[in-house]
Amino acid sequence: MSAQIPLDDILAIEHLLSEDEKLARDTIRSWIKERYRPLLNQAHRDGIFPVEIIPEIAELGVFGANIEGYDCAGMNNVSYGLVMQELERGDSGLRSLVSVQGALVMYPILTFGDEEQRQKYLPKLAKGEFVGCFGLTEPMAGSDPGAMKTTAKKDGDSYVLDGVKAWITSSPIADIAIIWAKCVDEDNIIRGFIVERDFNGFTTPDIEGKFSLRASPTGEIHLNECRVPAANMLAASGGLKSPLSCLTQARYGIGWGVTGAAMDCYQTVLDYGLERIQFNQPIASFQLYQSYLAEMATQLVNMQLLTLHYGRLKDAQALSPIQVSMLKRHNVAAARKIASDARSMLGGIGITDAYPVMRHMMNLESVYTYEGTHEIHTLALGRALTGISAFD
Amino acid sequence: MKILVTVKRVEDPEIKIKIKADGSGLESEQMKYVVNPFDEIAVEEALRLRDTHEGEVVILSLGVADCAQQIRTALAMGADRGVHVLTDETLDPTLASLAMQKVIEDESPDIVLMGKQAVDDDMGQTGVMLAERLGWGQASFASKEASLESEEEKSKQTALNVSDNKVTVVREVDGGIETLCLNLPALITTELRLNIPRYASLPGIMKAKKKEIKEFPLRDLIGDAQPLVEVLKMEKPAARAAGMIVSDVPQLMEKLRNEAKVI
Numbered sequence A: 001m002s003a004q005i006p007l008d009d010i011l012a013i014e015h016l017l018s019e020d021e022k023l024a025r026d027t028i029r030s031w032i033k034e035r036y037r038p039l040l041n042q043a044h045r046d047g048i049f050p051v052e053i054i055p056e057i058a059e060l061g062v063f064g065a066n067i068e069g070y071d072c073a074g075m076n077n078v079s080y081g082l083v084m085q086e087l088e089r090g091d092s093g094l095r096s097l098v099s100v101q102g103a104l105v106m107y108p109i110l111t112f113g114d115e116e117q118r119q120k121y122l123p124k125l126a127k128g129e130f131v132g133c134f135g136l137t138e139p140m141a142g143s144d145p146g147a148m149k150t151t152a153k154k155d156g157d158s159y160v161l162d163g164v165k166a167w168i169t170s171s172p173i174a175d176i177a178i179i180w181a182k183c184v185d186e187d188n189i190i191r192g193f194i195v196e197r198d199f200n201g202f203t204t205p206d207i208e209g210k211f212s213l214r215a216s217p218t219g220e221i222h223l224n225e226c227r228v229p230a231a232n233m234l235a236a237s238g239g240l241k242s243p244l245s246c247l248t249q250a251r252y253g254i255g256w257g258v259t260g261a262a263m264d265c266y267q268t269v270l271d272y273g274l275e276r277i278q279f280n281q282p283i284a285s286f287q288l289y290q291s292y293l294a295e296m297a298t299q300l301v302n303m304q305l306l307t308l309h310y311g312r313l314k315d316a317q318a319l320s321p322i323q324v325s326m327l328k329r330h331n332v333a334a335a336r337k338i339a340s341d342a343r344s345m346l347g348g349i350g351i352t353d354a355y356p357v358m359r360h361m362m363n364l365e366s367v368y369t370y371e372g373t374h375e376i377h378t379l380a381l382g383r384a385l386t387g388i389s390a391f392d
Numbered sequence B: 001m002k003i004l005v006t007v008k009r010v011e012d013p014e015i016k017i018k019i020k021a022d023g024s025g026l027e028s029e030q031m032k033y034v035v036n037p038f039d040e041i042a043v044e045e046a047l048r049l050r051d052t053h054e055g056e057v058v059i060l061s062l063g064v065a066d067c068a069q070q071i072r073t074a075l076a077m078g079a080d081r082g083v084h085v086l087t088d089e090t091l092d093p094t095l096a097s098l099a100m101q102k103v104i105e106d107e108s109p110d111i112v113l114m115g116k117q118a119v120d121d122d123m124g125q126t127g128v129m130l131a132e133r134l135g136w137g138q139a140s141f142a143s144k145e146a147s148l149e150s151e152e153e154k155s156k157q158t159a160l161n162v163s164d165n166k167v168t169v170v171r172e173v174d175g176g177i178e179t180l181c182l183n184l185p186a187l188i189t190t191e192l193r194l195n196i197p198r199y200a201s202l203p204g205i206m207k208a209k210k211k212e213i214k215e216f217p218l219r220d221l222i223g224d225a226q227p228l229v230e231v232l233k234m235e236k237p238a239a240r241a242a243g244m245i246v247s248d249v250p251q252l253m254e255k256l257r258n259e260a261k262v263i
Helices: A007-011 A019-046 A051-060 A077-090 A092-112 A115-126 A241-275 A287-315 A321-345 A347-351 A357-369 A374-386 B037-053 B067-077 B093-107 B126-134 B202-208 B218-222 B249-258
Strands: A132-135 A151-155 A158-169 A176-183 A189-196 A218-229 B002-006 B009-011 B033-035 B056-063 B081-086 B111-115 B137-143 B161-163 B166-173 B176-183 B186-190 B213-217
Touching (some): A007 A241, A007 A287, A019 A051, A019 B067, A019 B202, A077 A241, A077 A287, A077 B202, A092 A115, A092 A132, A092 A158, A092 A176, A092 A189, A092 A357, A132 A158, A158 A189, A176 A218, A189 A241, A241 A287, A241 A321, A287 A321, A321 A357, A321 A374, A347 A357, B002 B037, B002 B093, B009 B067, B033 B037, B033 B067, B037 B067, B037 B111, B037 B186, B056 B067, B056 B093, B067 B202, B067 B213, B081 B093, B081 B218, B093 B218, B111 B126, B126 B186, B137 B176, B166 B186, B176 B186, B213 B218
Parallel strands (some): A151 A176, B002 B111, B056 B081, B111 B186
Antiparallel strands (some): A158 A218, A176 A189, B009 B033, B137 B166, B161 B166
């Protein structure tokens, strides 16, 4: 038998990361392994998110970790990405909660809100005292969010919101929601509103029967003449580009996150293949098994280099939305293929939760579709490359 | 109150170690290093004491330049500043305790906390020697009565009780619990059941970057003192031969009698 070379040695990025980037990654990796994994299988079976763990997650400082000030960690975007990677090595559901909180709730309040709104909400969101969600998608407006029907009508010192939002991560447990609505008094311009759980006319029914992201609450948001103080409007938002800029933040984290899920699948099947004996030899000695592993390792190196390169660009404020589209599209598709191959490599046991692989595989179906479907990112890239839009 | 905690850089216990070809030590290439887990518990107790009584927590580590990573980890958990005694030499407990004595005499903390042993060489001698050198009272293997699942632990209460310039320490002894009282300054070594150490937080990691780490070359502190113990050789345990499955008890007896020759 010849020497086995760990994937980390082929990837060889340790020297490209700073000490604090590595410490952030390793801290979250340990936390996931020691604290989250033990809860996860039961939560996944029950189809619930273990909300009692939120204070502990908040104590780690992962909510809005790349935001400066407001009780946030103020880390760079590579550290933030590594944190997302380690969270999703655990479960896409947990990473989704953290992504939504940071990129889709805290980021718009920071970017489009005034100082009073930031002071009021950001520290609470950072400490996990508030859980947030992001209401853009509607039953009839998915890939085409401009077709949204939700409206906001000015009435004295408040706005009255009406409409239905669908496929909202964390809505059933959220304390606040960032709701995007067309302002009927302003030529239907799209603006964001901070809606609190106890505002009248705000309800969040669960979406049941999910095969994917089972350890993450997903729901609708019903706004039935929901009255929101005018002070809760995100005044600097305006037009579809505002919510889309939030999605660019979240997709950046997804590019890193799915890399973590794929690494977990790879490590699982590598270990399994070396131990599982068939025909008197470890199944990792078969060419078909090795072919899978070789392809996975190559893809993982690709994915990690893309995340790191784009992470450094983001820290230099030189990362464009189309690059983020490419990152999301490439890494999610690669992770989905790795998870699916890994499932088959585990044979029969692979369909149970004795191994994390099928959970990752099912989770990645959501990730493939949410935050811009794989197909829409393909068209966005096609548009960018040719200058011709195939869809609008 | 000033608490000094020693933190040793050790091979990550979860990673497979390789012994150097000449048996002189462990391969450091591609190795991952962590804070000695017993020392992490000492850091946690020190942070709780500081948060209860005010004061500061100073982290001391001896070793190569990269030991700064383990000091930073403790600073990211919340400690206030670090002292790094720099050396590429392999230290035995006599030299390690001598260097620590010099730093401690300069810092004059009220309490020194350290793991009862380091998971790399498992010698467990440094704490004992250091207390002797300092002429301080020592409580080894500090533990606590309450379980690690108790409310007391969840609310991060200190297990060591400090008042009137004394500290009381609970130890587990055969079949029971022993409570000691020591005058300060005192040295305490920590057992696994003392507490559950916190994780470094991301804001803590950012703050740690700005915290001070003072550096001293080892030989400036200990002159030309020489180690008293030398590691001659390290080797892996011999590989075990594969086992076998016997079909029945008579066959087992036959194998034990004639092959293994144990009965």
